[in-house]
Amino acid sequence: MLQNKPQTCFIFGLFFLSTAALAAEPDVARQKELIHLVRQDCGSCHGMTLKGGLGPALLPEDLRDKPAEGLAATIYYGRPGTPMPPWKAFMSEAEAAWIVDKLMTRFPD
Numbered sequence: 707m708l709q710n711k712p713q714t715c716f717i718f719g720l721f722f723l724s725t726a727a728l729a730a731e732p733d734v735a736r737q738k739e740l741i742h743l744v745r746q747d748c749g750s751c752h753g754m755t756l757k758g759g760l761g762p763a764l765l766p767e768d769l770r771d772k773p774a775e776g777l778a779a780t781i782y783y784g785r786p787g788t789p790m791p792p793w794k795a796f797m798s799e800a801e802a803a804w805i806v807d808k809l810m811t812r813f814p815d
């Protein structure tokens with residue numbers, strides 16, 4: 707039995723890592739990429755300072771009363787029939803949720 711222990715640890719460790727990765731925020735390098743994406747690509751419609759343009763403003767006071775899951779779904783899937791495109795080719799659902807979380811507090815520069 708003893709010789710099985712490292713393996714069990716390893717498998718448990720993998721399981722822990724994968725669930726942690728799902729729940730945790732993107733790593734710092736990926737956060738930088740996402741911040742850049744929002745400022746550049748989303749900014750082209752929502753404004754570089756996110757105060758709105760073709761798309762509505764995305765500042766904390768504008769999003770405060772809206773459910774975060776719905777906003778994350780809007781980013782991930784887009785809004786059919788509007789110019790808001792889907793972003794699922796560029797990010798995971800967890801990353802869309804992270805962006806919403808940041809938009810609702812204070813989006814980093």
Ligand code: HEC
Nearest residue numbers: 744747748751760761762777780781785788789790791793
């Ligand atoms: C081509 C223009 C365009 C781009 C690029 C774009 N959006 Fe949008 N977005 C829109 C429009 C237009 C709406 C409003 C849709 C509607 O009428 O419901 C919208 C809606 C939204 C909403 C819902 C806002 C609310 O108050 O309900 C969120 C959140 C959002 N966009 C985030 C983003 C993010 C994040 C990105 C970049 C990853 C992005 N958008 C890129 C045009 C755009």
